[in-house]
Amino acid sequence: MGKILAFSGSNSKNSINQKLVQATAELVESNEVEVIDLRDYDAPLYGIDLETEKGIPESMKKLSAKMGSVDGYIISTPEHNGSMSALLKNTIDWLSRIEQKAFQNKPTVFLSTSPGQEVDYLH
Numbered sequence: 001m002g003k004i005l006a007f008s009g010s011n012s013k014n015s016i017n018q019k020l021v022q023a024t025a026e027l028v029e030s031n032e033v034e035v036i037d038l039r040d041y042d043a044p045l046y047g048i049d050l051e052t053e054k055g056i057p058e059s060m061k062k063l064s065a066k067m068g069s070v071d072g073y074i075i076s077t078p079e080h081n082g083s084m085s086a087l088l089k090n091t092i093d094w095l096s097r098i099e100q101k102a103f104q105n106k107p108t109v110f111l112s113t114s115p116g117q118e119v120d121y122l123h
């Protein structure tokens with residue numbers, strides 16, 4: 001396996017998921033790992049009308065091309081109400097409009113970290 005692309009599904013400038021991605025990348029000795037920040041690949045909320053009127057955002061085309069140029073991914077997402085973050089879901093939605101399989105059939109390590117507060121988010 002060659003190069004790995006790593007990013008988090010957080011847009012927080014102090015993201016603990018981005019820190020986890022960075023720490024994980026530093027543990028990988030066998031492969032080159034490039035860590036990127038999704039804040040550099042900003043995109044509006046996906047909508048079919050928006051896509052029809054304005055097309056795919058350049059940021060998503062750029063990210064899709066980058067994902068196509070590597071051999072696998074490390075992705076860490078915040079847990080928001082028992083699911084992935086809206087940012088990661090929105091990014092996947094846009095990517096899937098370029099390459100139907102957003103992860104391009106490449107092996108992906110999914111991670112997630114949370115501060116573990118005693119908060120019941122769903123009830």
Ligand SMILES: Cc1cc2nc3c(=O)[nH]c(=O)nc-3n(C[C@H](O)[C@H](O)[C@H](O)COP(=O)(O)O)c2cc1C
Pocket residue numbers: 008010011012014015016017018077078079080081082083113114115116121
């Ligand atoms: C809207 C919202 C929903 C959340 N839901 C959950 C949750 O269901 N489970 C959980 O453990 N943490 C939950 N959290 C806490 C996040 O997991 C935590 O803020 C996140 O891991 C921080 O990651 P980041 O620093 O990378 O953005 C939630 C936070 C927010 C803002």
